[in-house]
Amino acid sequence: MHGSEATDYTPTLVEQAFGRLRQDVLAGTHAAGAKLKLDELQNAYGFSSSPLREALSRLAQEGLVRADERRGFRVAAISAEDLADITRMRVMLDVPALREAIVHGDDAWEAAILAAYHRLEKAESRLGDGPVVLDDAWSELHRAFHLALIASCPSERQRAWSASLFDQAERYRRFSARFRTTGRRKSNEHRKIMEATLRRDADTACALLEEHILSTQRNVQSALNAAEA
Structure with missing residues (x-):
């Protein structure tokens, strides 16, 4: 072009x-x-x-x-079974993708992660501590941060499938936000993942990312339970 x-x-x-x-x-x-x-x-x-x-x-x-x-x-319907399947696949794909990215990432990759985190953290600081409905701007920045983490993974398919699964999980995140009674402050989790990644501490970064993904499942499951009640 x-x-x-x-x-x-x-x-x-x-x-x-x-x-x-x-x-x-x-x-x-x-x-x-x-x-x-x-x-x-x-x-x-x-x-x-x-x-x-x-x-x-x-x-x-x-x-x-x-x-x-x-x-x-x-x-697509929303269900606990579907959420569990999305979560399982995200752990299977995203965690190894981050490990690969840490092996192959260069200075530009590190800089992109820092920039993506900074934009996300600035947006989160404006959300306050009350209940929030996730807006499009926050969601795009959140997505950009997670995709920046694995951007140096050599597998194009792995990155594409990770992005697709992130979007499927996003629908559940948006759903759960409507039933949340406390504010959403994830920046501390994101910061720890970022710092371990930039230290090239793959074991810690991957463990933190897996827990981050699983905590989303737990939060959404609570919202599903609240919706049914």
């Missing part, structure tokens, strides 16, 4: 539809299990059926949407 083409780039209609739908599925605007009807989506978003159908197919590949047997689409 030539430089002029890069600067003139605008997202295609499919990418625009995908971005809007993905954001709303993650935020819970479309409830878990809800049917996504093309005519209603056309009215809500202003896109024609073709880019919307392609966007829904991409969301289905990411596990955020399910294609049902009658050729329709539904938002």
Whole structure:
């Protein structure tokens, strides 16, 4: 791609539809299990059926949407079993990816982690200590930090699957935020993971990351229990 083409780039209609739908599925605007009807989506978003159908197919590949047997689409359901499966896969993929990244990471990788942590910590400092609904800006910074940690893992598929699983877990994080009674201050956990990673202390960094992932599962499970009650 030539430089002029890069600067003139605008997202295609499919990418625009995908971005809007993905954001709303993650935020819970479309409830878990809800049917996504093309005519209603056309009215809500202003896109024609073709880019919307392609966007829904991409969301289905990411596990955020399910294609049902009658050729329709539904938002993926939320359940303790699904959360446990996502968590198990994240531990299987993310923890070894971090270990590999620590082996292969260079100075630029370290600098990117520091920058991502700094932006996330600044955003967290503005959240306060009361109950919060996670906003899109915080979520993007949180995602960027976690992906920066494993950016030097040599396996492109491992990084891509980790990103997809992070997004599937994000829907649960957003869900649990609605039932939380105390503020969300994770920056201390993130700082410890970052410091161990930059020390190249793989054993500590990987243990901290695994506990961080498992603590998300515990928090969301509490929210699921509260929702049922």
